[in-house]
Amino acid sequence: MNSNDNKDKDIFDYDSYVKSNGKKKKTPKAPKTPRAQKNPKAAADEKRRQEMKQRQEKKRDESIENIRRMFDDALDERSEELAELTMNDPEPEMPITVSEGGKRRGYLILGALIIVLAVIGLFATIGFTVDKFKAFADNTQQKTEFARFIYPVVICDPAPFDQSVKLRSDTVITAAIWDIILYEDKSKYEADFDMIIVPELDVEQHAAKLFGQGLSIKHQSILGADVQFYYNEDIKSYRIPANPKYFTYSPYIEEITRVGESYTVTVGYVSPTPAWLTLTSDEPPKPEKYVNYVVSKRGDEYTLIGIQQSDKVPEEVGNY
Numbered sequence: 001m002n003s004n005d006n007k008d009k010d011i012f013d014y015d016s017y018v019k020s021n022g023k024k025k026k027t028p029k030a031p032k033t034p035r036a037q038k039n040p041k042a043a044a045d046e047k048r049r050q051e052m053k054q055r056q057e058k059k060r061d062e063s064i065e066n067i068r069r070m071f072d073d074a075l076d077e078r079s080e081e082l083a084e085l086t087m088n089d090p091e092p093e094m095p096i097t098v099s100e101g102g103k104r105r106g107y108l109i110l111g112a113l114i115i116v117l118a119v120i121g122l123f124a125t126i127g128f129t130v131d132k133f134k135a136f137a138d139n140t141q142q143k144t145e146f147a148r149f150i151y152p153v154v155i156c157d158p159a160p161f162d163q164s165v166k167l168r169s170d171t172v173i174t175a176a177i178w179d180i181i182l183y184e185d186k187s188k189y190e191a192d193f194d195m196i197i198v199p200e201l202d203v204e205q206h207a208a209k210l211f212g213q214g215l216s217i218k219h220q221s222i223l224g225a226d227v228q229f230y231y232n233e234d235i236k237s238y239r240i241p242a243n244p245k246y247f248t249y250s251p252y253i254e255e256i257t258r259v260g261e262s263y264t265v266t267v268g269y270v271s272p273t274p275a276w277l278t279l280t281s282d283e284p285p286k287p288e289k290y291v292n293y294v295v296s297k298r299g300d301e302y303t304l305i306g307i308q309q310s311d312k313v314p315e316e317v318g319n320y
Contacts, residue, residue: 143253146265149302150293152178153210154251154269162306167211169218176207177229177240186242198238212303247272252285265293266310287314
């Protein structure tokens with residue numbers, strides 16, 4: 001009996017189970033948790049963190065790539081050096097060509113140099129022209145001064161002399177009176193019709209002006225063919241024409257040479273041309289003869305110290 005009862009207990013009776021328990025009980029479900037709402041600020045921060053992380057990763061990758069390239073370049077250069085060392089014959093070096101920038105700089109330097117040289121040449125030309133003009137102007141003024149100074153002597157046409165030859169009194173008196181007629185204020189002298197009365201003292205002063213101090217003058221009348229200067233010993237004066245109409249020669253300065261304070265002036269004798277015409281004419285006159293005047297200049301004062309024959313021959317005489 002016991003064995004049968006145990007057997008019966010081991011067999012599962014489905015019908016009895018259904019009857020006794022009824023319907024199967026449902027397992028209760030867990031309550032649903034409410035879904036958390038999204039925060040916009042947190043989402044933006046999360047997005048920035050993700051972007052920053054991406055940039056950092058990108059920079060890291062670029063750094064790694066740069067390091068890799070550096071190693072590759074170093075290895076390539078090392079391999080090229082080893083290849084050059086292992087070569088038996090070195091390759092000929094290629095000529096270095098000037099870059100476009102170098103050419104441009106060269107052209108600029110060359111252009112600047114040309115401009116500088118042109119400016120220097122321009123200033124040199126202007127300076128040369130100004131110097132020549134000044135020299136010409138100075139020479140013209142000097143010629144005028146010499147012509148004015150020796151004009152009274154040229155009218156006399158004296159014989160050559162120097163310091164070893166004593167000047168004749170008639171030459172000194174004639175030149176001094178002509179200097180008074182040409183340059184002195186004649187209104188201060190007493191008039192006698194068309195003549196003026198000039199004291200011998202004034203004649204001596206003008207003689208010293210031309211020939212220097214220390215002259216020994218014997219006053220006397222000068223009776224020329226065309227002009228006469230009468231000396232009156234009683235009144236110690238000369239009676240001379242106020243405006244003579246006749247002139248023998250006028251000077252034309254051909255050349256001036258200087259040695260220290262001494263000037264040698266080559267003078268052309270022009271006849272019978274008034275001084276103002278000789279000095280202002282555009283065309284040079286034709287002198288009848290040439291004479292060298294030796295003149296000393298100290299400051300603004302001239303002194304005639306000699307007259308010499310000139311080697312210069314007038315053109316008309318030279319053509320024969």
